[in-house]
Amino acid sequence: MNTLKLVRLVAWSSIAILTAAMLYLLLAPKPDSGSGVAGIGGPFRLAAADGSTVDSEQLKGRPFALFFGFTHCPDVCPTSMLEITNDLNALGDLTKAFRVYFVTVDPARDTAALLKEYTGSFDPRIVGLVPKDEQELAAMARSYRAIYRKVETPSGYTMDHTATIYLMDAKGEFFGSLDSKETPEVRQSKLKRLIAKG
Amino acid sequence: MTTLLPGRARLRASAFALLFSLAVPASLPAPAFAHDYKAGDLQIDHPWSRATPGGAKVAGGFMTIRNNGRDSDRLVGGTFDASGIVEIHEMKMDGGVMKMRALEIGLEIKPGQSVELKPGGYHVMFIDLKRSLKEGESVKGELVFEKAGRIAVEYKIENRGAKSGSDDHGAHKGHGAPKS
């Protein structure tokens, strides 16, 4: 009987300790994601879906957001684009000149025309970027420390990809990121701070 | 593997997942309002999908499948009127990376189990969409189970941001067996 009691005591104490530890991890103050992190992002020059070219040099002075995705994406890409559309709209005039770049990780299927139709069905401030070949895509992903990988499915393929929305400041440096798990308030306050910082 | 998330945030996320899994019972009762279908011992609640963005060639189909029988069954495929191909997939986030895989041997529904197909998780993958899906419409399809066979269902198309099937079932009465 005593052994049983002891076992029970140990079990319950471990549960208590685990719970406390997890609560601490959940509730402890987060490091500020608004501080610049070296090494994410860098210069790029990519064809935009509207036929123009987007050169990061010409973006200097204007903060922007950037996302890696593809149109054959059932959930994460449309959800992220819908959320940032809602965030941009919620911030009103502040985001008039703000741009979100959607870099396709599937340039084989995502033609400029298709990407334009896709992003256009969300918001005109979302601009599709189409790397011209595998090398250009790989360099872009490396610079943003993003991952993408082609994965076979029975009928074709899909793409694994980093699903972060990168926030880049006016100098083209990493400012922070937006996450689907965050509330609209949190995301919008980050966007606000980014635009205010310039 | 490179990832954007600092270790702390990842730890936080897994802690949250753990806590969540401790706090929420494994199977929640199915809502009583859902439109449902029966195939043998299987009960399929509220198949739904989302309106698609312009040019999109894929979409996910979602529902809850409950196995009231004594034997395990598998969802192995299906059809969808608006798409050429249907596959059974699993999606998950792994360190900030979206990963999607085809379930080569289908999705097992164990006896007494309720499996939810939902955004960010298991889904029926509609591939080669022949047209866009519009909010408010219903699209016919079939689900194919290893044992229970084929069953005709209708997917309700929700808005693009829907996280779950809508509660409004006024628009589609009259199919599926009533729930006991």
Ligand SMILES: [Cu+2]
């Ligand atoms: Cu899928």
